[in-house]
Amino acid sequence: MEDFTIKNVSLENNENLEKHRTESFSNSKMAVVRRGAPFKVCLQLGGRPFNPKTDSLKIKVMLGRLFVVMRVTFSKKVSSSKWKAYIAPENVDLQNPSIFITSPASASVGCYRFQLCAFTQNRRKKTCASGKFVLLCNPWCPEDTVFIPFEDQREEYVLNDSGLLFMGTSMNPTSRPWSFDQYESDVLETCLSLLQISPQHQHNRRMDYLKRNNPVYISRVVSAMINSEDDRGVLKGNWSGDFKQGVHPSSWTGSGEILRQWAQTGHSPVKYGQCWVFAAVMCTVMRVLGIPCRIVTNFNSAHDTNDNLVIEEYYTETGQKLNCGKDSIWNFHVWVECWMARSDLGFGLDGWQVLDPTPQERSGGVFCCGPAPVKAIKNRGFELLYDVPFVYAEVNADVHSIVLSEGRMVSLAKDTERVGSFICTKAVGFSRMQNITGDYKNIKSPTATLRSTTSTSSEDSTLRRARLSKGVAASLTLDKYPVAGEPVCFTVKITNMQRVAKTMKVHINAQVKEYNHSPTNTLMESHGAIQLAPMEVKLIHQQILPVQYEDVVGDDLINLAVVLQDTSTQERVLAAEEFNIASPQLTIQIADEDSIIKNKKHAATVTFTNPYSHPVSGVLTVAGAGLIQSKVHFRMHPLRPGGRMQQEVIFNPRMAGTKMLQAGLSLKSINSTIRGFKMVFVNRA
Structure with a gap:
């Protein structure tokens, strides 16, 4: 009888995607799985069937030059700390066997290669086959350091590909829709290349691969790589007001176009970003890598340059605020929180960690910030890693308002509540904000929580x-x-x-x-x-x-x-x-919105009413990850005061689930973009 050979090996199967909650990555060129859980490799053998008594299979798994070799067994008993490969004994097809590979819950994140080799009784290698897979963190696995115990939070902070960013002021927050785009074409591959481009990987590839098992390390690498201050990072910051060499930060509506542009230009920084753009792109990368992540806005955020926890503001005697002093207060500042265990810091500091990719100060010689445990910020754990004092000042500094007359101070007012007066994030499962101020600081009075x-x-x-x-x-x-x-x-x-x-x-x-x-x-x-x-x-x-x-x-x-x-x-x-001053809103309406089906065309109507005292014109842009292949643009002719515009938009959903359709109207005569969004639920069929 003809000896057996491996004709084909396949990782592309629906079972892996569904069990690993990676089905939305189905357009990736590689299989995408999560660590600490078994995934299936399907074999197709030629010649005689596999004989467990005389034949053996070995799998070599490689990440860069690191590798592990394991023998394929018939025992399903696995270890959370070791690689394991087995053929399920209850359902064995010896002509086309299925092998299950389980990685440790602490395996490094990255793009792996594997080689499957078959041996006969005399241990002579007969044939080999190879393949690739992407291994991500696993918030569904209790042994993984990014495990988050509630399914609705995993849905929100890992799988959700759209969200809201909060801006404006503490007394009048406004929401801005954002598309994280983690399932869009080439975004997964770009996020993985971000790790490869990092200085840590270029300096010592072996050590970088080894450390990628730790979300603390990964998050610091990503935080530094989102900005381009000291590496080949994704975004160039610009707060000058002159954006002629690039794109105004307010023009971005999603992370996908930024990440793709960065990749397509040979990793040249994309121009331009400000805090909410840095944070939103980092949120995309972390969710792609499997680390739960959410965007946080700190209203009245202090930048204390001299570490005295006091921000000085100066006014003239006629009420004009002066631009002097190195300290500053941003009306809002946006960063991210990532969920992870912090065994490096001892007991009680697991959970949400602040990470800030906006370049403000160096941390360990690099423009990054965090991960700083939110619990440590609240409890003044200044001796802990990383950057707890800096974030503490952002939410707790005092404000001294000083009136000057002929260079002399004639009035001083102190405010201990203004900085960090309101800290919020998007609520789980709803398009509204959640007040998390009490996570960062001790609320002094009941009224402070009832903003x-x-x-x-x-x-x-x-x-x-x-x-x-x-x-x-x-x-x-x-x-x-x-x-x-x-x-x-x-x-x-x-x-x-x-x-x-x-x-x-x-x-x-x-x-x-x-x-x-x-x-x-x-x-x-x-x-x-x-x-x-x-x-x-x-x-x-x-x-x-x-x-x-x-x-x-x-x-x-x-x-x-x-x-x-x-x-x-x-x-x-x-x-x-x-x-x-609150902008007017675009409204989006969809006929028969309860019966939207994947791969079927539907129509939405975008409406705008001009509230201004003069005619306005501009360009309407509509986008929606999983709904519209690319942005569509419509020119709006001059609209008289009180006039109403309606524009029909056709979309064809490519993905099932809840998606965001968003629209932005950039006005010519006013430096403003009018926005609106609608959440759309797409049925499978």
Whole structure:
């Protein structure tokens, strides 16, 4: 009888994809499996059947130059710390046997090669076959250090390919849709190449492969490789306002186009990114690698350059905020959290870890940040790895607001609650925010946890913005959340706290502000004087008209300040507020949205109503991972004030499950992009 040979070996089967929760990677050129769980290799033999008594099979698994050789057995007993290969004894087809390979739950992440060799009784090698597979972390495996115990969280933080980023201000957060695109063409391969391009791999490939078993190590490599400050990283940061050499950071809608551009240009940095773009791309890479990841926004995020946990802000005596000092407060800053065990730090620090790929400070000589345990940040574990003091300052620094007159300080106000006032992430399974401020810091009062999303005149808001002096108290509150097309109405409350009459000069100043910079141009100011009777309280009602602020709608903000000056004592009091003006929304409607089927065309209608006082025109862009192959663009002709635009969009879903259809309207006359999104559930058939 003709001796047996291995004619074919295959890893491409639906069983592996389904059991390893990697079916959405089905367009990858390689099989994608998760560590710590068995995957099936199908053999097709030629000649006589395999004889377990006289024949044997061995498998050599290779990652770079590292390898392990294992004999194929008939025992299903496996070890969580060793590679194992077996033929299931209860269902043996000796002509076309199926081999199950199990990797350790601590195996290194990467693209593996394997070689299967057959031996006859005299141990003479008869034939060999080879293949490749991608091994990822496994949040479903209790022995894996990235194991997260709840299925809804695994669905959200590993499998979900879309999400929301939160921006704006703490009192008026806005959401921005983002497509993580981890299942789009070539994204998996690009994320793996990111590890190969890293300086750690180029410097010592063997050591890099060995360390890739640890999500702490992987996350630091990825954090550094998302920015391009000291390596061939993915994104070039730009906060200058000049984006002519690349793409405005606000124009990006997903990670896939960024990662593909980086790969297609020979790993040249993509221009440009800012904090939310860095974080969103890192979230994609971590989810691809199997490490649970979510995006976090810290509102009023401090950058404390001198480590004194104090941020100084300076104003003129007429309320204009000055651009001086090295410390800064960003209205919002976006980073990621990854879920992992931290056996390197001892007991009690497992769980969410802060990682920040935005280049701000060096960590271990490299522009990266984390993983810093959230529990350590809350409990001031400054001696722990990595970067706990830096993140602690971002959420806990005090703010000193100083009024200068002829270079001399004439007023000082201290605020211990503004920094890190609201920290949030997307809720599991819902398109809304989840308040996680209490994970990072001890909440001082119940009102601090009840930050309203419908009113800015809450007691907490008013009290926090009250500025006291010996004789006068001042507070500044918005009457309601500012909305594009409507006046911004606000109230200055002035209280005479003494039993003597006072004459007060009142200076009000409103400036344009980017989220990460001090304010620049003044868009509104007023100067006047009022008389206060003993113990009198007066309210000054003011407004900023749409024609004054329309260029600020979108990502920019407004810094509003009032400075009071007692004409008799020359004492000054400052109250300030920073706010964003909510953009109008695009609405997306889908007919028969409950019966959307994979591989069948459907129609969506995007609607926009112009709230501005002048005609607007622009370009509408619609995208949706798994729904639309590539972005589609529509030119919008001038639309009169109050006018309505409707655009039909055809989409053909390629993937089942919940997907995001998103639209953005870039306006020509206003530096703003109007956005909208709709979650779409696609049935298999």
